[in-house]
Amino acid sequence: MTNNNFIGGQWLAGSSTSANINPSNLADVIGDYAQADAEGLNAAVLAAQAAFPAWSTSGIQARSDALDKIGSEILARREELGMLLSREEGKTRPEGIGEATRAGHIFKFFAGECLRLGGETLPSVRPGIGVEITREPVGVVGLITPWNFPIAIPAWKVAPALAFGNCVILKPADLVPGSAWALAEIISRAGLPAGVFNLVMGPGRVIGDAMVNHAGINAISFTGSVGVGGRIAEACAKNLKKVQLEMGGKNPQIVLDDADLAQAVELSAQSAFYSTGQRCTASSRLIVTDKIYPAFVKALQERMARIKVGDALAAGTDIGPVSSQVQLEQDLSYVEIGKAEGAVLAMGGKRVACHTGSGAVGYFMSPALFSESSASMRISREEIFGPVANILRVKDYEEALATANDTPFGLSAGIATTSLKYATHFKRHSQAGMVMVNLPTAGVDYHVPFGGRKGSSYGPREQGKYAQEFFTTVKTAYTLA
Ligand code: UN1
Numbered sequence: 001m002t003n004n005n006f007i008g009g010q011w012l013a014g015s016s017t018s019a020n021i022n023p024s025n026l027a028d029v030i031g032d033y034a035q036a037d038a039e040g041l042n043a044a045v046l047a048a049q050a051a052f053p054a055w056s057t058s059g060i061q062a063r064s065d066a067l068d069k070i071g072s073e074i075l076a077r078r079e080e081l082g083m084l085l086s087r088e089e090g091k092t093r094p095e096g097i098g099e100a101t102r103a104g105h106i107f108k109f110f111a112g113e114c115l116r117l118g119g120e121t122l123p124s125v126r127p128g129i130g131v132e133i134t135r136e137p138v139g140v141v142g143l144i145t146p147w148n149f150p151i152a153i154p155a156w157k158v159a160p161a162l163a164f165g166n167c168v169i170l171k172p173a174d175l176v177p178g179s180a181w182a183l184a185e186i187i188s189r190a191g192l193p194a195g196v197f198n199l200v201m202g203p204g205r206v207i208g209d210a211m212v213n214h215a216g217i218n219a220i221s222f223t224g225s226v227g228v229g230g231r232i233a234e235a236c237a238k239n240l241k242k243v244q245l246e247m248g249g250k251n252p253q254i255v256l257d258d259a260d261l262a263q264a265v266e267l268s269a270q271s272a273f274y275s276t277g278q279r280c281t282a283s284s285r286l287i288v289t290d291k292i293y294p295a296f297v298k299a300l301q302e303r304m305a306r307i308k309v310g311d312a313l314a315a316g317t318d319i320g321p322v323s324s325q326v327q328l329e330q331d332l333s334y335v336e337i338g339k340a341e342g343a344v345l346a347m348g349g350k351r352v353a354c355h356t357g358s359g360a361v362g363y364f365m366s367p368a369l370f371s372e373s374s375a376s377m378r379i380s381r382e383e384i385f386g387p388v389a390n391i392l393r394v395k396d397y398e399e400a401l402a403t404a405n406d407t408p409f410g411l412s413a414g415i416a417t418t419s420l421k422y423a424t425h426f427k428r429h430s431q432a433g434m435v436m437v438n439l440p441t442a443g444v445d446y447h448v449p450f451g452g453r454k455g456s457s458y459g460p461r462e463q464g465k466y467a468q469e470f471f472t473t474v475k476t477a478y479t480l481a
Pocket of ligand 1: 146148149223246278279280281282441442443444
């Protein structure tokens with residue numbers, strides 16, 4: 001059976017289908033998913049445009065109830081949805097269930113935000129006139145989501161879009177359509193009018209391109225690579241579309257001499273290697289001061305030796321497979337690049353068999369750690385998006401801060417220290433959108449803003465109450481009393 005697109009309130013076949021394969025076990029086909037073409041997308045845009053006038057002025061209680069219902073069903077089915085997610089993306093069972101839970105909470109949060117969209121009133125500079133500032137929906141929004149968070153990122157774009165009265169076209173990553181399809185199926189039963197929410201699956205170069213160039217789509221929110229993000233920004237500028245981009249990271253994790261060693265090792269291992277390093281918030285540069293460096297490298301290697309790489313669905317797996325053949329090749333090629341640049345491969349970085357004994361063949365790789373690397377190397381500057389980290393040795397906090405900021409990215413940045421002085425200084429002077437003190441750079445809350453600076457993000461922040469900036473447009477109304 002094919003899992004179809006959801007367009008104008010109907011489940012419709014595409015022009016072809018694509019098989020969704022489990023990266024832990026390449027013999028396991030999760031299902032066939034419809035692939036739309038430009039015509040399918042056009043039908044979705046027409047349906048969304050037709051639904052917009054009524055939906056954009058609909059009652060906030062009905063919107064809130066629908067989002068709450070979606071959130072409740074996701075939470076009630078979190079184990080099953082988490083398992084599907086782990087099966088198609090390769091993160092472990094606990095990570096999959098955690099992500100599904102996060103998606104449920106996001107819908108619940110935005111169910112509340114529907115009711116909290118406020119405005120401002122000010123006196124005019126001209127006597128006898130009042131000024132009201134209100135927020136209105138943007139229109140038809142195109143949401144393009146990545147493969148590494150197959151349900152949470154669709155949730156954190158779809159929920160605010162709907163909460164504030166927009167009509168939605170969701171295009172999930174081609175690699176992981178299953179979780180987005182399951183989410184769409186839940187949304188299809190939440191009582192939204194036909195055309196308010198549409199799911200259009202297919203490759204980025206077909207559907208994504210058609211979305212950014214479609215005159216009927218008013219805004220695009222994208223999470224993915226910096227290369228694709230740059231092209232989307234260009235197309236949106238040309239077409240005068242509102243755009244929000246969340247792209248890569250090359251997130252620094254500073255470890256100072258005064259850090260709690262065990263804590264610093266644990267949070268570095270977590271954010272560099274867990275979720276197979278496939279998070280834009282992962283730490284890939286571990287910046288370590290001189291005195292703690294030898295003990296840190298040794299302790300991190302010991303910690304890494306205990307990491308079990310294996311089938312995402314098996315109990316006891318710490319790190320599942322890399323998500324795809326293409327990504328695996330990229331990760332392994334960066335290991336070679338690092339070696340050729342003269343960094344010392346202290347551990348891992350090899351394609352391995354599944355450790356959990358199922359005998360399944362998948363895209364498994366041992367987490368890789370480079371020591372003796374320098375800030376100018378490609379492995380220090382380019383996002384790898386896999387379980388690969390390198391250590392940069394620095395003499396003191398000042399050099400650590402300069403090294404942390406010496407990157408084209410600026411998403412998340414961490415510091416491990418017991419010094420209030422350095423922690424406070426770093427919070428102010430880190431050139432990142434999110435700063436973590438004695439916490440992993442990855443793993444964020446859903447009710448506060450998410451986003452970065454420099455090459456990591458473009459446009460307004462996502463999540464929390466800040467999500468209204470992108471998903472609404474401001475109106476200033478003057479009234480003569
Ligand atoms: C997290 O670290 O909890 O694509 C979230 C990503 C990010 C989300 C990270 N947009 O990895």
